[in-house]
Amino acid sequence: MIKFESVVKKYPDGTVAVNGLDLVAPSGKITVFVGPSGCGKTTSLRMINRMIEPTSGTIWLDDQDTGKVSESTLRRGIGYVIQHAGLFPHRTIVDNIATVPLLLGWDKKKARARSLELMERVGLDPNFARRYPAQLSGGQQQRVGVARALAADPPVMLMDEPFSAVDPVVRGELQDEFLRLQSELGKTIIFVTHDIDEAVKLGDQVAVLKVGGTLAQLASPAELLTDPVDDFVAGFVGRDRGYRALGFESGTLDAASEQTVKFGDDSATVLRAGRDGWALAVDEARRPLGWVRSAAVPSGKQVGPELLHRGGTLASVSGSLRAALDAALSSPSGRGVLIDENGALVGTVTAAEVVQRIESHLHARRDQHDEGAVSGG
Template identity: 50%
Template sequence: MSADRSTAAVAARRDERTPAATLEFDGVSKRYPGASGPALDNVSFTVPAGEVCVLVGPSGCGKTTAMRLVNRMIDLSDGDIRLDGDSVISRDPTTLRREIGYVIQQIGLFPHFTIADNIATVPKLLGWDKKRIQARVAELLEVVSLPPEMAKRYPRQLSGGQQQRVGVARALAADPPLMLMDEPFGAIDPITRDRLQDEFLRLQREIRKTIVFVTHDIDEAIKMGDKIAIMREGGHLVQFDSPAEILTRPADEFVARFVGIDRALKRLTLRRLHDLEMAPVPAAQVGDDAGPVYERVAASPLDELIVVDGEGKPLGRVGADRLQAESRVPDSRLDPVGVTAPETWTLRDGLAMVMTDGNRPLLVLDEAGRAAGVVTVEQLSGALRPNGSPAPTVPERGDPEVSA
């Protein structure tokens, strides 16, 4: 019902959306007047249309400068920046700025404007009619998960996290082909931040904008970026790569230190349990013939039967020893289902869970809560290996058939 409607709405929006733009930095330098060295020094990289590029690096390394050069709030000293092949220098700065969504470092909502008026800033400048603006504001509030009644409030009547979302909604308002987001989740507590990051990623899967996203936080960069640009003092770009590459092959000592000695563990956040080749769950329903079931249990790393209902959702466990003494899968005195993990968990979360559960194999559930597979500590720790070699597959013991 409402899910169908919103899916249809999303599909409709996708069709009428402005296509994302490719962003190209070509030998870009910026020297501020009177400064001893450059704020940005011969920086080149390309962000393909529809990808998120995260600029990360210590304070003062030139991240905000790079953003401001793109929409020409400041001028280049050297090199060029191109959007879909066209130099920003050839563009009228005012028009250019309206085509680029910009979430500035301190949110920067207009305090005397309502939330609706804040979001409507660019559409108003573009001369949209009132109805279209109203509809767009309502749509964007929904997109950033804010209730419609917030439209009439003022920024000071919202929490910091809610204001950040309004900042994102405002930047999205005129459907820009490029978004610049300067530490959009900077001033937010870790838990809310994590949620906003997840929402952002969900939103990006839908809108597929080209996004330049600035952060100090390497973990945020790894989570959010298709590409990461690591910068250091003096405006140097030291590495431009995918998160996996940066974690596996840091370009130099600086990057290695920046990503941290725990980079192998961080790499585990890039893959999810469902990316692993999981062993089948030794599952059966109450009353099933215990003999063949026992064989599957014996062949499984789990060493326990998972008793499931008609849909495949776990009801409890039966140890191999007890099962061997039964003729049918029992319906009473089941051991509790105990530790399980959703298949969308990262390998890092999975490893943490296994390690707190005595290194026992992990029962993984799909989104409907059905038993989906078994993951072993060897698989998880194997994924830590730097050469990116696949984790060892499940020991080949017996019949790999899945029940249920």
């Protein structure tokens, strides 16, 4: 657990970067600091490992006052990942990752072995071990940065915009892998970003900070989207809040079973299988391939890749309502395809069905609110 107790950072020129921050980041969870530039999010993060000293207030690491330990000891026990990775250009990847273990006095062999283990963990080809940072792409360097921070297995990780310098596709991959890694490791993480989408995607809880260094709202991502506390947070959280909040709503949908076709089926089979003029093609493992317009298969011809319409997105049956709604809206047949964890077809839902489910969730929540109001009053 990391606890901020009325922490203030004031610079000699009078600028107040952080103004009386009170906040608890629970153990094993990801707490995201998000806000516009000048809101003190990076300053707050850097005060935890004392890269910046607070002007007043205390930061607790579990029951240890961070101001009362030596800087080096404190920092060696906290993983630290920064925007441009900050790898040491003169050291190989394996030596970069082994930095903290070696500082802690591990023997070389053990530190190396640990490095290699971590490279695998973060999805790096072990062939990179003897390479230098300049030989790696930005995304790969950032993975090394994460591995290096994890090397001595610190319970706490500080991450300062670690994924903001890579392109959006790589960023998405890194975020997904980061979440997978965290589900295995359960570190206490403070993550700084200026990107509200990233905050909402990664955070167990999100702290929205305002310019001047005050906390505007501390909430779960879903709550932040559905119930912003003031105009600033509402504006910062941005457009499409209602739709994006659906990303945190899941609910069992009654999937309608779907007749499917395979490559090689003839036009007659397709006509029989199709509903409302569309049939879903799947492969041997029943993984959806795309939709076929029943009328588009000339008689005597067979279904092949050239007849597929691939516009529809796929939604996991246990996933969010947002993904299900998107699958339905993007499907040429109007039926959203739901799949299981193996990628195999479960069935389809229409947009109307998803919306109905959403409506019922809203009703349930409204009733809760009303009850709360009655009993509270």
